[in-house]
Amino acid sequence: MNAVYSPPALFEQHQAEMLPAIETELKACVQAAYGAGLDDYAHMLAYHLGWEGEGHGPKAQGKRVRPMMVLLSAAAAGGDWAPTLPAAAAVELVHNFSLIHDDIQDNSQLRRGRKTLWVKWNVAQAINAGDALFALAHLALKRLDGRVPPERALAAHRILPQASLTLTQGQYLDLSYETRPDLTPADYWPMISGKTGALLAACAELGAALAGAPADRLADYRRFGELVGLAFQVYDDFLGIWGDAALTGKSAESDLLAGKKSLPVLYALEQDGAFAERWRQGPLAAEDLPAMTLQLEVEGAREYVQAEADRLTQEALAALTAAGPETDASLALEELARRLITRKA
Amino acid sequence: MNAVYSPPALFEQHQAEMLPAIETELKACVQAAYGAGLDDYAHMLAYHLGWEGEGHGPKAQGKRVRPMMVLLSAAAAGGDWAPTLPAAAAVELVHNFSLIHDDIQDNSQLRRGRKTLWVKWNVAQAINAGDALFALAHLALKRLDGRVPPERALAAHRILPQASLTLTQGQYLDLSYETRPDLTPADYWPMISGKTGALLAACAELGAALAGAPADRLADYRRFGELVGLAFQVYDDFLGIWGDAALTGKSAESDLLAGKKSLPVLYALEQDGAFAERWRQGPLAAEDLPAMTLQLEVEGAREYVQAEADRLTQEALAALTAAGPETDASLALEELARRLITRKA
Numbered sequence: 001m002n003a004v005y006s007p008p009a010l011f012e013q014h015q016a017e018m019l020p021a022i023e024t025e026l027k028a029c030v031q032a033a034y035g036a037g038l039d040d041y042a043h044m045l046a047y048h049l050g051w052e053g054e055g056h057g058p059k060a061q062g063k064r065v066r067p068m069m070v071l072l073s074a075a076a077a078g079g080d081w082a083p084t085l086p087a088a089a090a091v092e093l094v095h096n097f098s099l100i101h102d103d104i105q106d107n108s109q110l111r112r113g114r115k116t117l118w119v120k121w122n123v124a125q126a127i128n129a130g131d132a133l134f135a136l137a138h139l140a141l142k143r144l145d146g147r148v149p150p151e152r153a154l155a156a157h158r159i160l161p162q163a164s165l166t167l168t169q170g171q172y173l174d175l176s177y178e179t180r181p182d183l184t185p186a187d188y189w190p191m192i193s194g195k196t197g198a199l200l201a202a203c204a205e206l207g208a209a210l211a212g213a214p215a216d217r218l219a220d221y222r223r224f225g226e227l228v229g230l231a232f233q234v235y236d237d238f239l240g241i242w243g244d245a246a247l248t249g250k251s252a253e254s255d256l257l258a259g260k261k262s263l264p265v266l267y268a269l270e271q272d273g274a275f276a277e278r279w280r281q282g283p284l285a286a287e288d289l290p291a292m293t294l295q296l297e298v299e300g301a302r303e304y305v306q307a308e309a310d311r312l313t314q315e316a317l318a319a320l321t322a323a324g325p326e327t328d329a330s331l332a333l334e335e336l337a338r339r340l341i342t343r344k345a
Numbered sequence: 346m347n348a349v350y351s352p353p354a355l356f357e358q359h360q361a362e363m364l365p366a367i368e369t370e371l372k373a374c375v376q377a378a379y380g381a382g383l384d385d386y387a388h389m390l391a392y393h394l395g396w397e398g399e400g401h402g403p404k405a406q407g408k409r410v411r412p413m414m415v416l417l418s419a420a421a422a423g424g425d426w427a428p429t430l431p432a433a434a435a436v437e438l439v440h441n442f443s444l445i446h447d448d449i450q451d452n453s454q455l456r457r458g459r460k461t462l463w464v465k466w467n468v469a470q471a472i473n474a475g476d477a478l479f480a481l482a483h484l485a486l487k488r489l490d491g492r493v494p495p496e497r498a499l500a501a502h503r504i505l506p507q508a509s510l511t512l513t514q515g516q517y518l519d520l521s522y523e524t525r526p527d528l529t530p531a532d533y534w535p536m537i538s539g540k541t542g543a544l545l546a547a548c549a550e551l552g553a554a555l556a557g558a559p560a561d562r563l564a565d566y567r568r569f570g571e572l573v574g575l576a577f578q579v580y581d582d583f584l585g586i587w588g589d590a591a592l593t594g595k596s597a598e599s600d601l602l603a604g605k606k607s608l609p610v611l612y613a614l615e616q617d618g619a620f621a622e623r624w625r626q627g628p629l630a631a632e633d634l635p636a637m638t639l640q641l642e643v644e645g646a647r648e649y650v651q652a653e654a655d656r657l658t659q660e661a662l663a664a665l666t667a668a669g670p671e672t673d674a675s676l677a678l679e680e681l682a683r684r685l686i687t688r689k690a
Contacts, residue, residue, distance in 0.1 A: 032507075032510065033510060033513075033514070035514065037518065037535060038514055038517065038518075040517075040521065041513075041514065041517040041521075097476075098476075101472050101473070101476060104468075104469070104472060105468075105469035105472060105473070106469075123449075123450075123468075124449070124450035124451075124520050125517065125520055125521075127446050127449060127450060127472060128446070128450070128513050128516050128517055128520065129513075130476075131442075131443075131446060131475075131479070131509075131512075131513045131516075132510060132513040132514075132517075134476065134479055134509075135479075135506050135509035135510035135512070135513055136506075136510060137506075138483050138502075138505070138506035138509070139503075139506035139507055139509075139510055141502065141506075142499075142502065142503045142506075145499060145503075150495040150496065150499060151495065153499060153502075154487075154490060154495060154498060154499065154502075157483075157486065157487065157498075157499075157502045158484075158487045158490075160483070161480050161481075161482075161483035161484035161486075161487075162377075162484055164476075164479075164480035164483070164484075165377065165378060165477060165480035165481060165484055167476075167480070168378075168386075168473050168474075168476045168477040168480055169378070169380065169383055169386060169477075171473045171476075172383065172385075172386040172470065172473055172477075173382065173383075175469050175470055175473060176385065176386075176470075190382060
């Protein structure tokens with residue numbers, strides 16, 4: 001079998017080509033924010049994006065999953081991915097704006113193993129740095145002008161803010177859930193659909209739309225992206241309890257200790273067993289963790305969450321097939337989807 | 346003299362027609378955020394925009410200066426203002442997003458005489474509500490599709506995020522100035538150019554560009570808007586010390602008590618007289634206010650600030666003349682500029 005037909009090799013080949021292009025495009029977009037007297041402002045943005053400050057480098061930059069999704073979707077839809085780079089940068093900037101604000105809202109001290117922006121500067125400046133990335137995301141799309149036809153650029157201008165808006169709806173639900181005692185797994189799906197599904201749906205749609213995919217295929221690309229996003233988040237909840245905190249780079253705390261109502265917890269609360277009984281008695285202490293983590297597993301939460309991540313990924317792959325991709329970049333998209341639910345961090 | 350040629354009458358005639366249209370358009374734009382399970386999220390947005398909750402109504406909605414600037418600029422440039430309504434709504438949404446975040450950053454309890462969003466809900470939800478308005482602002486521009494040619498819509502998609510980005514640069518400066526002891530009036534101008542000038546410049550440019558004004562006129566419209574914005578902010582600083590707190594609707598405190606380095610203060614610090622000496626000794630108390638406010642006036646700060654607001658307005662009117670407006674809506678624009686520096690609140 002020729003190596004070129006191996007999805008992992010194909011994915012890595014695309015990644016090797018695309019990641020440097022994404023980074024170059026991101027830097028060109030963020031450059032628009034720099035100016036006289038704004039050194040520290042620029043430094044905040046470059047620090048958060050992993051380009052400057054202690055611990056900068058690929059690990060601090062994150063996986064750039066969303067821009068990869070844009071570019072691979074464009075290639076899968078039979079287009080040239082290079083002209084879609086501004087949209088790839090735009091979604092990554094939206095994602096990073098949301099991370100900065102999320103870290104403030106959740107009082108998180110660490111992100112990708114480094115101090116969060118509000119800890120390193122302050123809350124006021126961190127809110128503003130997030131706003132700057134949000135503005136830069138929308139400004140990035142102007143770099144599509146002249147590289148794609150006007151109608152396609154206008155489609156991108158509809159897709160990006162719609163996804164950003166849906167993101168805030170998901171974030172609203174997530175924040176409001178903190179004080180709600182009566183949540184079930186049914187409440188979970190609209191929340192992650194907003195927080196994680198919407199932007200990945202937009203990525204796949206942006207790639208395909210900018211590549212000129214026919215309108216009736218766009219819904220399939222969207223659905224592929226949305227399902228990949230849901231699987232990604234479900235698996236993130238898995239890692240939040242059964243992952244290695246040193247690898248995820250978040251605070252060295254289980255989601256259980258933080259009291260986060262993630263999918264495993266909501267599943268177990270619905271089972272109404274020993275886990276639920278202890279959970280309802282109040283916050284867990286560090287010494288409760290081993291027994292409670294085991295109890296979750298005993299009650300089937302670990303198996304359920306893993307199965308949900310698998311199911312969603314299978315559904316995503318079916319949506320991708322339905323989209324009728326035109327090139328073997330679709331194999332790289334499949335590989336991306338699989339990697340997101342087998343990663344260690 | 347026929348009443349129709351009186352600028353105040355003309356302005357009020359336009360305002361009577363435009364304000365309800367702006368409110369209708371804003372509501373249609375914000376509607377995109379509503380959905381099942383999102384009642385309180387929607388209520389936050391509607392509360393901030395002055396449509397719901399205690400004290401709602403025209404006073405709570407603010408003056409809608411920015412959308413008026415878009416519509417009047419479109420009309421002055423010889424276009425129909427109705428198709429530019431989505432851009433008018435967009436700038437008002439950007440303005441309101443920035444107010445929500447500003448109130449958090451400044452720890453402000455009151456806005457337009459009502460509790461600020463973070464006081465009424467909490468900081469996390471208020472950050473998110475600001476983000477929602479930011480997303481809605483950019484989403485609003487999609488309502489231009491089909492109402493203006495694609496090139497003009499794309500111009501709006503460049504102008505709006507650029508202004509939003511510049512806004513964050515001004516906000517960065519403003520926040521960073523809080524801890525800088527060495528500021529002069531020279532530091533003031535780039536800060537307010539970002540915080541207030543950029544969005545009003547964008548308003549005038551958006552109106553003219555969407556109305557199809559020739560490219561060489563757009564810079565004049567921009568300059569008109571920018572100068573109106575600077576005058577507006579300078580006069581705001583004037584009201585912050587010599588205005589009536591009950592009318593401005595902000596916290597019932599002089600900017601002096603808050604330690605705000607507004608233009609009158611920076612002017613007096615540069616004079617290096619008795620005001621500067623006392624200011625440098627530390628925060629003022631309420632009982633210092635009468636003497637220190639008088640001292641500012643004695644040292645010429647009040648006269649200086651009033652003269653700057655007048656000068657900037659005169660320059661703005663000259664830029665408007667240079668723009669060669671094509672209809673008498675320009676008289677309403679002139680009147681708007683004058684009203685902004687003679688308002689009581």
